Amino acid sequence: MGDLTKERFDQLLGWLDADRDAAALKYERIRLRITKVLVSRGCCEAETCVDETIDRVAAKTDWLILNYVGDPTLYFYGVAQRVHKEHLRKTFRSDPPPTEMDPMNSEEREQLLDCLDACMEHLPEDNASLAIRYYEGEKQAKIYNRKKMAAELEITLDALRIRAHRIRLELKKCVLKCLEEAPAH
């Protein structure tokens, strides 16, 4: 974050909630969701825009504490929209369009598969086998397989989707860490 001092940040947390732990959770939740919204809007520098949003909101905390009524999340959202629009105008004027990201080469892909292998090993056995079964098959076979899994686990298909998603999140975190730690080629 750019100009955000500790004092300002504490003040911002105080505005979000009187309880420091609850405020920190709210802050993380707002940050994550605003980032996701900007990514969904195609923002090429979502993290930068979110930092700028938080800086601007933090700079107005004195005023907000006295005057703002309502859900702070929506205030952040309003500021994020303005920041994104300004960012679009600025990049449209000055920067060339973002370049395509290089696709992984075969070595990097091998590394990814190795990391997936290692991370699957770290998952509890039930979760690892659920993940493999969930993603197995194609088209109709995959749909049939998932219905069968949901019936076996005695849960709805929606609950199964969410369970698979949570395992995938855990797996993704582990794979990213593994890739960061892997020796560069």
Add this chain to the structure above:
Amino acid sequence: MSLNRNDLILIRQYLLGQLAEEEQQAIEHRLLREDALFEELEVTEDELFDEYVADELTPVDRKQFEQYFLSAPERRRELEFAGGLHQYVAKKTVPENPIPRSLKVTQGPWLERTPLEGIVQKQLFRMVAIVAFVVVIGGVIWFIQHDRHPPTIYAAFTVNISSNNRADGGAVTEIKLPLAADAVRLHLKLPEALDQTARFRVELLKESGETLNIERVALIEHAAVIELPAAQLSRGQYALKLYVVKPDGTEERINGSYFLSVK
């Protein structure tokens, strides 16, 4: 708040950039406040990645995925992960010692048949072939009838309810042809806040007396939203009636009408 079928459709359309600005903002407001909807967004993201990697998206969705969904670098990195996962699972689920193809057809007790079994087998094969033929033809017909890809460019109009009739000065929304869009999306403003899980039906009456029944109605920010292919709109006057469909299947008409004038 629990999610309904409309929410799942909206989230997918949102991720693929298929919503009008007003709808985007409405869904973003909810995403910031509703945990279940936010998690659904993440689940749908996973599914879009997987469908893209497995080449299971329709051509229209594939184009939107590449041009809109993938525009953020975060998403392009996620795509690499999805591709890796797909490859990993495919590798893991291939049988370790697949039976050689030649053994499959030349060995096994099922080949030692009596002549009667052979006749039964032949009849069975013929029946299976007929059923397969019917299924394939049916499938082709179904595909032709149902696999109309959703339009990607919408012209959105807000239509207010009017208790008067058109002649007595009821509010009329004007649509000018030709439209630079594949379809129109009509936001029929509801007179009062209704249950978010309510189902609706819309009747579209043309001045010729023809009536069109529309059951695909989404509820977005106190408006019942319907879509009509632009090709279905010809110049003339239209009236729309809105019905709430109750859980027991009975319907209650919402007082008033919505008027459209297509010029």
